[in-house]
Amino acid sequence: MPATPTLALVAHDAKKDAMVEFARRHQDKLAVFELVSTGTTGGRILEACPDLKVTRLKSGPLGGDQQIGAMIAEGKLQGLFFFVDPLSPMPHDVDVKALMRLAVVYDMPMALNPSTADILLRSARLQGLKTTSATPEVGSLSS
Numbered sequence: 036m037p038a039t040p041t042l043a044l045v046a047h048d049a050k051k052d053a054m055v056e057f058a059r060r061h062q063d064k065l066a067v068f069e070l071v072s073t074g075t076t077g078g079r080i081l082e083a084c085p086d087l088k089v090t091r092l093k094s095g096p097l098g099g100d101q102q103i104g105a106m107i108a109e110g111k112l113q114g115l116f117f118f119v120d121p122l123s124p125m126p127h128d129v130d131v132k133a134l135m136r137l138a139v140v141y142d143m144p145m146a147l148n149p150s151t152a153d154i155l156l157r158s159a160r161l162q163g164l165k166t167t168s169a170t171p172e173v174g175s176l177s178s
């Protein structure tokens with residue numbers, strides 16, 4: 036576990052207002068983490084909360100989801116806040132699924148909607164108490 040845990044904040048277009056509202060409401064709590072975001076989500080968060088330190092990756096459809104998935108696989112992420120839009124078709128649906136799949140494989144704390152995100156952000160697991168390693172228990176698939 037790094038000294039400062041890193042959280043990823045990602046939202047589909049229909050959920051970006053909800054993510055901005057979440058970031059505003061929890062600005063003080065989020066400020067103690069390193070934050071990474073997909074490109075457009077990160078831009079919206081920084082507009083609303085210029086004091087937060089957010090590293091913007093590529094936009095989701097251009098590889099941002101995969102960049103965050105790689106961070107999970109490399110043990111560089113401690114939590115994923117991903118406000119998904121379940122009502123719209125996505126050109127990068129396979130990337131969305133791949134990101135959520137890796138979060139499950141690596142037992143990453145993950146919130147897919149604002150009410151779960153509120154609970155997760157309050158949890159001790161995100162405050163430096165996560166003790167499990169980043170290596171998933173996948174038996175023969177672990178190599």
Ligand SMILES: O=C(CO)COP(=O)(O)O
Nearest residue numbers: 073074075076094095096
């Ligand atoms: O598409 C996304 C997640 O799948 C989010 O990407 P943007 O933040 O760049 O819109």
